[in-house]
Amino acid sequence: MLNKKDNQKLYPVDPTVPPGSIGILNGRVIDPVNGTDDRLCVAVDKGTIVSIAPELPSGFTPDTTIDAAGKWVVPGLMDMHVHLREPGREDRETIETGTRAASAGGFTAVACMPNTNPVLDEESKIRYVVQRGEPCTCRIYPIGSITKGLEGKELSPFGEMVRAGARGVSDDGKSVISSMLMKNALNYSKSFDIPVICHCEDSDLTKGAHMNESAVSTRLGMRGIPSISEEIMVARDIMLAEYTGARIHIAHVSTAGSVRIIREAKARGVNITCETCPHYFTLIDEDLIPAFDTYKKMNPPLRTAHDRDVLLEGIADGTIDIIASDHAPHVSEDKKDVEFEAASFGVIGLETSLGVVLTYLIGKKVIDPHRLVERMSCVPNRILGLSGGTLSRGADADITVIDPDARWKVDPNCMYSKSRNTAFDGFELQGYASCTISQGRIVYERGAA
């Protein structure tokens, strides 16, 4: 079992040096966009995929060769819901450390949420994130806020933010409570063909609550976050999307009711997509007993076994479009060393997401490898209007090599994220990214002898 950090190598990126050539040999190349699933060799030169064929092109002598026999070669994974904490809480994470964690998790692109301090609610702040991300090991696509300062009062300047590089808008962390303002946001977003990413929570129903409302919260004497606090807003936002014809993406779906509402809306033809996170389809509220484990405190909260099972059905039947980590780093004084009610919501996930998906979705045959690639690469790229998520000849060389058989144990001390608040500490997982190639450069390797 490989578990040590010395089995992992993260390479610095020097943007002044052009990428060389790479030959990825004999891997199972899976590219749903092109319908590819074959044992093939991939040739990469100067940051571009130049060939995908049974052999490398004749005369092509790569600077680096990767033996991918027994491994999957897939379009670079994308996590469209992460928190990088910069600017404002660089003690928890920075753009640099967050992207290193992303690379180690097999991601070649991430979209970062705007609830930083200051909030990403204008052009200059979006531009700051884009520039800070340029020398990093993975691509960064900032999400601008829906409302200025996340205050739910005035719309942020979507056009200016999009011009600076924003790929969507969200007030993640809270809902836009005013239905009128949300209607306007949806209508306005249509000019830019960006998704409005909805954090669905009726905050009137969640005030002072710290975990799921269920038999477990009753037993522990905690005020609960009811499922309906999410479902009411999922339903409202879907109705507003249907009314305006705008495109919405529902973030971190956690309840059975939300899955049902989304499934019905999709059947009606509403233009929506949604995501769930690895912790929601693996862990449940009962996991909080008896330890009041603050590393399992998140918003939305871990729900019941029934919710988890319905989420798995939703992933299997495609109601749930993508898997995102909602990577939310916190330092120990905000998370571990405090009583449950004082602990911050959120868990990190960039470095465990793929392993959890491989173990619990592929390993338990909820989805097949094609669906994994769709849900973690093709579809998130498509939602954000990006060209990534494919291994087509001529495409940018963002590639993830997955070893589906490697067994490993989650050890927070072996992580690249600045924070340690994983809900999967000690979990034994099967499968990880053995090599991450970003823009034609090998940025991460794992499992070397």
Next chain:
Amino acid sequence: MMGLAIQHLLGLEGVSRDDIIQILDTADNFYEVLQRKIKQVPTLRGKTIVNLFYENSTRTRISFELAEKRLSASPLNFSASTSSVKKGETLRDTIRNIEAMKIDMVVVRHGCPGVPFFLTQCTDAVIVNAGDGAHEHPTQALLDMMTIRQRLGKLERLKVAIIGDVIHSRVARSNAWGMTTMGMDVTLCGPPTLLPQHSESLPVKITDNIEKAVGDAHVVMLLRLQLERQQGGMFPSIREYRERYGIDLEKISAMRDDVIIMHPGPINRGIELSSNVADGDKSIILDQVTNGVAVRMAVLYLLGGGENA
């Protein structure tokens, strides 16, 4: 002395019948001590016990402090309102600093469920839960059971109705676990807004119908309406609450002749109980208060590794 299976008293969920019986039997012995002229025994001499109270409390804190003094322990009182908590110190730092001063036991009250468990992760001291949010208040439930056993001679197969603000009540939860472990039949009752939405995890019956709840109950326990914890709109008016769920002589007349009335205190007089019921012959509220000291002596003695009483 047999010794308890538990090392800390964090709640009554999961505490065995044998442990509860041992605590109640020991409390009976300490009750006898409290009838003596000299009400002190040397059993915890040399032990330092910190009363760590992050929430206001008068009777529980005094009851613990008295219990500690009557066991000859050295109590140390910590109140969050006058402490470094006001300066921003975390609970973990507070407990570790106190532990560095070499203490043996911590009695903790806190508004957040799970804090007693959290403290077991921060210190080697023995932890006794004196109330954690709406989670548990185990010594209250133990003193309730002691008082019932003292009055009715047994616990098994008795029917208990616990009436009122169940959703916010740590007393209700601890009694639900403790009493059902002891073979009692517990019904929780209150307006639907003050009952938990999901009660299937508790080993009790739940109803909003007070007549059904008290109909053949041997014990009727009223809970304090926690006015300070109410969110807006949980019930329309105090008057309506009193009419439906308050116990007065008229409601008593429809109960068993030998019913006993209990309340963990402090009482909102005229709301949960009319004064003539609170002070009447069916009320054993002051016995609960007396027994609180004996039960807390027993818990501290058994967990503190004291010498024979």
